[in-house]
Amino acid sequence: MTMFMCEYFILFFSVACGLWVFCSKRKHLLNTLLSLEYIMLSVFWLLILYLSITGQEVFFSLFFLTFAACEGALGLALLVSIVRTHGNDRFGNFNLLQC
Template sequence: MTILGFYYIVPLVSVICGLWVFVSKRKHLLNTLLSLEYIMLSIFWFMSLHLTGLGHESYFLLFFLTLAACEGALGLALLVSVVRTHGNDCFSSFSVLQC
């Protein structure tokens, strides 16, 4: 396997690790938001390697990075709202009946 193959394997392993943390560590909202950001950055890393390897322009990468930043800002706003209403970000303290 060449060194170029390792450049593609590392971001894919990062995505898999981020998905594993997202699925297994669901006690706090902050943990899930951080794992989502890690997944988005790993996908950005993989796409940037792939598009530069093909010789394409990187305008789509800027669009993707902008959407990832907006997703992070919305997640932080949701986290602040949840902490203000419920007092913490622990999922076990949430109730379906309470809004």
């Protein structure tokens, strides 16, 4: 098993772990946002590894990292807004019929 295959396995395993946490721990918005950021960072490293192995330019990864940062900032703004209006980030306390 080559070193690149071992790195691919580790990165795919980290993405799978992030997806598992995203699907199983849905009680709090902060846990969901943290697992999304973990998935995005794992996919970013997977993209960097793939682009460096194939000899492509790594410039495309900057666009991906920019969108991941924007997603994180949007999620944090949503978290702050929800905590200010509802008092906590627990999904069980939200009533979607009430504004």
